[in-house]
Amino acid sequence: MKRYELIVIGAGPAGLSAAIEAAKAGMEVIVFDENARPGGQLFKQIHKFFGSKEHRAKVRGFKIGEDLLKEAKEAGVTVQLNATVVGLYPEKEVNVRIGNEIKHVKGDAVIIATGASEAVVNFPGWTLPGVIGAGAAQTMMNLHHVQPGKKVLMLGSGNVGLVVSYQLLQAGCEVVALVDAAPKIGGYGVHAAKVSRCGVPFYLSHTIKQVEGTDFVTGVTIAEVDSSFKFIPGTEKHFDVDTVCLAVGLNPMSQLAEMAQCQMEDNPKKAGFVPAADEHGRTSVEGIYVAGDVSGIEEASSAMIEGRIAGISVARDFEYVNEVEFAEKVKGFETALGSLRQGMFAPGNRGKKIEKTEEGIDISTNLLKKGYLEDEVFHFPGVKKIKGLHPVIECTQNIPCNPCQDACPKGCIKIGEKITSLPDVDENSQCVGCGMCVASCSGQAIFLVNEDVGDGMGTVTMPYEFLPLPEKGEKGKALSRKGEEICEAEVVDIRLAQAFDYTNLLTIKVPAEFVMNARFYKAI
Amino acid sequence: MEKLQDRFADIGEFIPQEDDDVIVCRCEEITKGEIRKAVHEGIFTISEMRRYLRNGMGLCQGQTCGKMVKGIMAGELGIRPVDLTPATARAPMRPMEMKILANDRNEE
Numbered sequence: 001m002k003r004y005e006l007i008v009i010g011a012g013p014a015g016l017s018a019a020i021e022a023a024k025a026g027m028e029v030i031v032f033d034e035n036a037r038p039g040g041q042l043f044k045q046i047h048k049f050f051g052s053k054e055h056r057a058k059v060r061g062f063k064i065g066e067d068l069l070k071e072a073k074e075a076g077v078t079v080q081l082n083a084t085v086v087g088l089y090p091e092k093e094v095n096v097r098i099g100n101e102i103k104h105v106k107g108d109a110v111i112i113a114t115g116a117s118e119a120v121v122n123f124p125g126w127t128l129p130g131v132i133g134a135g136a137a138q139t140m141m142n143l144h145h146v147q148p149g150k151k152v153l154m155l156g157s158g159n160v161g162l163v164v165s166y167q168l169l170q171a172g173c174e175v176v177a178l179v180d181a182a183p184k185i186g187g188y189g190v191h192a193a194k195v196s197r198c199g200v201p202f203y204l205s206h207t208i209k210q211v212e213g214t215d216f217v218t219g220v221t222i223a224e225v226d227s228s229f230k231f232i233p234g235t236e237k238h239f240d241v242d243t244v245c246l247a248v249g250l251n252p253m254s255q256l257a258e259m260a261q262c263q264m265e266d267n268p269k270k271a272g273f274v275p276a277a278d279e280h281g282r283t284s285v286e287g288i289y290v291a292g293d294v295s296g297i298e299e300a301s302s303a304m305i306e307g308r309i310a311g312i313s314v315a316r317d318f319e320y321v322n323e324v325e326f327a328e329k330v331k332g333f334e335t336a337l338g339s340l341r342q343g344m345f346a347p348g349n350r351g352k353k354i355e356k357t358e359e360g361i362d363i364s365t366n367l368l369k370k371g372y373l374e375d376e377v378f379h380f381p382g383v384k385k386i387k388g389l390h391p392v393i394e395c396t397q398n399i400p401c402n403p404c405q406d407a408c409p410k411g412c413i414k415i416g417e418k419i420t421s422l423p424d425v426d427e428n429s430q431c432v433g434c435g436m437c438v439a440s441c442s443g444q445a446i447f448l449v450n451e452d453v454g455d456g457m458g459t460v461t462m463p464y465e466f467l468p469l470p471e472k473g474e475k476g477k478a479l480s481r482k483g484e485e486i487c488e489a490e491v492v493d494i495r496l497a498q499a500f501d502y503t504n505l506l507t508i509k510v511p512a513e514f515v516m517n518a519r520f521y522k523a524i
Numbered sequence: 525m526e527k528l529q530d531r532f533a534d535i536g537e538f539i540p541q542e543d544d545d546v547i548v549c550r551c552e553e554i555t556k557g558e559i560r561k562a563v564h565e566g567i568f569t570i571s572e573m574r575r576y577l578r579n580g581m582g583l584c585q586g587q588t589c590g591k592m593v594k595g596i597m598a599g600e601l602g603i604r605p606v607d608l609t610p611a612t613a614r615a616p617m618r619p620m621e622m623k624i625l626a627n628d629r630n631e632e
Binding site: 117123254256 | 543545546547548550556585587588589590591592606610612613614615616617618620621623624625627628
């Protein structure tokens with residue numbers, strides 16, 4: 001039986017990161033993945049990631065995937081694709097299907113990094129063609145460049161639902177509504193805000209009653225639910241759609257761990273049935289480790305760090321690195337992981353009601369219930385009325401993210417030591433209008449505003465990731481945070497620099513009284 | 525170790541519900557009503573349910589419906605979903621043609 005020092009199951013963010021660390025320490029590593037392409041979900045992620053500058057914040061997901069693959073290759077990791085692990089036994093025998101054959105191989109150590117699959121909810125009509133998972137929508141759009149449908153209703157307001165809704169808009173689909181049974185939006189406010197300003201209505205405390213159609217989806221009816229999630233009669237709303245997209249959570253794919261007799265736990269904090277593991281990814285079975293979503297649902301950035309910890313932990317247990325090297329490496333990873341697990345969306349805060357920011361400012365309930373900020377936007381330190389050109393940062397929730405701070409060459413933006421602090425705009429600093437902050441914000445929450453450019457007019461510069469690009473001199477409508485047309489707008493500039501990484505900077509001229517409300521542009 | 529269910533627990537009569545005909549397991553086309561009825565026929569564990577109705581035994585092996593089945597059964601039994609042990613994980617983890625399994629020899 002062929003023997004490997006380390007077998008990693010799954011070539012997603014966690015698996016690749018684990019393989020890289022172990023291989024760098026000198027181990028012989030093979031990664032099996034059942035898919036035809038490596039990277040797990042990373043190559044579908046066309047948006048910029050959150051986090052700290054040191055940990056790839058503001059880099060787009062697929063680029064992170066490309067870099068990981070390159071790093072794996074350089075480290076000497078073998079990635080075997082179209083290789084489905086169908087069995088895993090306590091003696092670390094791995095059965096892997098390759099082509100029409102099952103290969104029996106053994107690993108001195110095995111890291112399970114199989115990730116998660118999409119959860120569903122059922123309702124009459126949910127098996128009709130046209131009801132798809134958000135992941136399927138991303139695969140169609142971002143890997144195969146196919147629209148999943150023309151008119152889409154999204155169920156689920158977590159980050160996946162929000163991000164995929166935005167991507168559907170980018171792909172030219174119409175998103176008729178974003179629906180969630182919960183009374184509050186589950187994902188980042190900044191993601192909700194960028195969907196809202198495109199005019200997508202949010203229906204919180206609503207869910208799908210039925211999907212209509214005989215051979216495929218032709219429509220959907222939603223209705224309001226009460227606090228025990230029962231439909232309230234008479235609150236039905238109907239939409240003509242051809243696609244219903246579900247983004248209702250993820251289930252860890254932990255069966256291999258169970259098969260290998262790892263001790264399992266049903267842990268709501270980890271969003272499912274997962275192998276119990278210590279902080280270095282070690283399960284109850286010696287030599288079997290876990291990393292990433294399979295050991296508890298989080299997001300790709302944490303999965304990558306968990307993977308690195310598991311990888312270096314294997315290398316330590318097999319004496320490829322000594323305790324000192326191990327401790328040093330793990331400390332760095334744990335600090336990074338710790339900072340990603342802070343803020344109001346931290347795993348430890350799941351289910352908790354948070355009413356104030358760390359700065360003591362009331363959390364915007366509009367943002368949580370409607371998807372956009374109203375006048376309370378002025379309560380936040382990034383939003384100030386300053387004479388002349390200045391950034392307006394509509395970042396109102398404590399999330400671990402700080403690229404904007406270093407983006408400003410003039411030091412106008414301050415977050416400070418704590419990565420979750422809200423960005424503060426310095427009233428006395430001189431904004432030169434370079435737009436680096438606008439492009440650096442993964443949440444697309446930074447605007448450059450000039451309230452007075454003469455003749456009672458002002459300008460707003462916004463991040464713009466849609467095609468076709470508006471042309472200079474073109475006239476259209478300015479949209480509010482809610483996505484409503486509020487006034488005429490003239491495109492006065494459109495900029496793209498390599499440093500902006502495909503985020504265009506669109507500057508529109510609007511009457512001065514609208515500069516603090518105009519947040520999107522619509523061509524007519 | 526499977527948590528023991530009290531086989532004599534009184535879970536009441538089967539009362540039809542409006543959404544009983546909604547499919548839960550789409551691979552094997554098992555409805556909510558069928559699952560609920562089966563509980564009242566004495567099927568108290570997820571492993572038994574899979575053998576009884578074949579829910580979770582199709583293409584996706586219960587990866588899609590597992591959580592929903594658990595929720596429906598727990599509701600019917602009046603217990604928390606975490607008190608029901610999930611189905612046992614077995615090889616092959618993914619559906620596979622019989623001929624591949626049949627040709628599987630431990631050659632080396």
